[in-house]
Amino acid sequence: MGITIKLFSSLREVLGESEFEFSLTELDSAVTVAAVKSALSQRGASWQEALNQPNLVHALNHKVVYTDAVVAAGDELAFFPPMTGG
Amino acid sequence: MGITIKLFSSLREVLGESEFEFSLTELDSAVTVAAVKSALSQRGASWQEALNQPNLVHALNHKVVYTDAVVAAGDELAFFPPMTGG
Amino acid sequence: MTVSIQREPIDVASEYAQLVGPQPDAAVATFTGYVRDHSDAHAVSQLELEHYPEMAQKVLMALGERAADQFGLSRWRIVHRYGLLDVAETIVWVGAVAEHRGEAISASELMMDTLKTDAPFWKREQGPDGHVWVASKAVDQHRRARWRSEEKA
């Protein structure tokens, strides 16, 4: 199953990536945001730390969601710190 | 004792005057706004009615006051209905 | 800062530019009121604004100074029309500049709520049955009262 991952702000900066395709072949069809986070966390300590910061925001297809939201093929999943616009 | 009386809005219109000098020779030195109203009310039924409407506002030297405020020679005393600016 | 009580229409763009200046503080809130083409009951073709000039000037200055004091405004401005106004013309403009948005927005609201009931202006609407003096609205008295508990003695 392939999805697009986007990273913004300090996450983008720390992890050195802003957008990439990500496949979760080993997982069954009911993949949650939490499962994607776990899979990405295995990329290394900086990923582990960045994706487990307490205020991390998850947006699935441009909508803020909790980690139990279910991800489908072709979705866009973004991770970022709390927003500071305005 | 001479003061300036000003009338605005519906009071000005009903009473046909906007500004005039008024003397209260017969009264002692502690003249209140209420006493001026009483004296002016003797000018006729329209004055009596206009000056005793429940929401009448009294401004003494450009400041809203109650009827117990004391008036001095040279003061400017204005009567008008509730304000509707803005 | 300053008050203008004027017969001429309010040039909102020019007032805004003068209010904020070349180095604006972080937060600017403005409010503009326009002549409506109707009242609660009937059509309105023109609005006449009578005022008590000396008192209006003092009341609006005191009101701006109170808002500046209460909300820490760096700049403020109140402009109010008088005379005969057509539908869709400006009636009033207030602007408040502060460090933070809450202060600027609350100050603009305070200025509007207070001037509605405390500044000596009186509206007379030209409608289908001639001129009608606008009555003071209970909602305006109510909105005004919200700010009273925060006033100084």
Place this chain on the structure above:
Amino acid sequence: MTVSIQREPIDVASEYAQLVGPQPDAAVATFTGYVRDHSDAHAVSQLELEHYPEMAQKVLMALGERAADQFGLSRWRIVHRYGLLDVAETIVWVGAVAEHRGEAISASELMMDTLKTDAPFWKREQGPDGHVWVASKAVDQHRRARWRSEEKA
């Protein structure tokens, strides 16, 4: 009504004129935010605004529509900058038009309070020690929460 997410400075006078149009409704409230020359802790020489374009567009549209619905706005507009901004440049502008002042002012406040915490923009300040990401403020979360009880499910 509409949203603009733009690199260019906000032309407040032009935005205002387009918002109100030739026959303005009675009450118009606006808010403008500018880049400050300091944060709580240090001097700021420039501000960089990163954003998530597609999501920002959707969030701001939904926010304007919610404000219009809740406060009966006849017109509204939200403009937000991104990119590298100098001190004293515009960051954000919101405008709300309604029949009554309370609705226009509250709508502008709702739009500002909500976009601060819900729209995907991130500020990075250039200060004496280099770039610093701006942290989310507790006061902004608190102001945002005031509107939550009135939201629909």
